[in-house]
Amino acid sequence: MRTLRLLSLAVAGLVAVPAVAQAQIQVPPRVVQLAPPTVVSVGDSAISGEAGRWAGNTNQAPSKTDALGADAYFEGGASEPIPGCHRSESAEVHIGDGVKSVNLACSGARTYSRTSDGKWKPGLDFAQSGANKGQALMLQELAQDNKRIKAVVVLIGANDYGFAEILETCVTNWLTSPSWWKNYCHDDSNLKAMFSAANINTITANVRAAFTNIKQAMANAGYDEADYEVLAQTYSAPLPLSGGMRYPETGFTRQTIGGCGAWNADVNWARTTVVETLNNTIRTAVHGMSNVQVLEAVGALYGRRLCENTVGLLEEKGVSTWQSPGAVDKTEWVHQIRTLSTIFGPYQLQEDGHPNYWGQLALRNCFRQAYNGGAPRGGSCSRGTGLNAKGEPNMAFN
Secondary structure, eight states, X not given: OHHHHHHHHHHHHHXXXXXXXXXXXXXXXXXXXXXXXXXXXXXXXXXXXXXXXXXSOOSSOGGGTBSSOTTXXXXXXXXXXXXXXXXXXXXXXXXXXXXXXXXXXXXXXXXXXXXXXXXXXXXXXXXXXXXXXXXXXXXXXXXXXXXXXXXXXXXXXXXXXXXXXXXXXHHHHHHTSOTTSOOOSTTOHHHHHHTSHHHHHHHHHHHHHHHHHHHHHHHHTTOOGGGOEEEEEOOOOOSOOGGGBSSOSSSSHXXXXXXXXXXXXHHHHIIIIXXXXXXXXXXXXXXXXXXXXXXXXXXXXXXXXXXXTTOBXXXXXXXXXXXXXXXXXXBXXXXXXXXXXXXXXXXXXXXXXXXXXXXXXXXHHXXXXXXXXXXXXXXXXXXXXXEOTTSOEXXXXX
């Protein structure tokens, strides 16, 4: 009997060994699940963080609005990983709260990759040229190594319509024509062609293909649609309608002081035709797409737009620096349009007309609410007043 009892104990010990081994095998999956959730941004300058260095506008010392300093676009390194992409520290994707964020967007990006002025501009495709890659390919490689991507926020299309050329043409036409013989930009043949029905259809198809590439990149990396959500963001409006401009269209103050030189008719066209076409292109492109929701940002900057009569330059509002109490509610959230005659370092031309530091943080607040704790949802973003505990403008998302 004693021998049988010893034998039984030995057998019991042997049986326990596989259970221990099995428990050890389960450790790696649990470790993976404890990895932080991740959000990714892809697209162009409006989401890369372009102009995110500057908090408000001034014609005095640039240091008064310099919120991030000369390394604002360096992504934590000694220089930009992709020159000219201007992925700023204030970019909206960096929502924090234990969520990892990756910014793949690039200033100047279109739906397709290309080289412009000697700089690589990655589009939302799988292009590869030496070490240069398209944003869809970059996303695929990221997703292969990171299995906890919960949201990909996408903003694209403005550069396919020639956003920079629109700004340049409208300001140039205003500067070079008298009030009694106004040379409008909205009737220039090159701009009319950009917004022809045929071109709108072409770009809409290209934008839809770009979103398809994003979804394909995630599928290629082994993701099911239930694992993540795509948020199709729309563009914020940088200018008010002409009735909301604080400088007259005649004289030169609209540009020399405000940095928003354009005739009233062109200001209205920019809002009702350009911005609406950009955003309708996005809405139409993603209509009916599974796993894609719309993040409406068109009204996010209302009341804080460039040259709007509800705000002003720091010196116009008696604000010493961007850090002064109440600065966020008194100054502009869109960077001035500085022409070749008014541009000087450390400002850069490509920053013109983009949401600045305050604008980027406002959009970040909206995106965090859309992320919804890992259950991303569509909705519309609108402005509040004051700052939250994170130093961001208070925003509502419904």
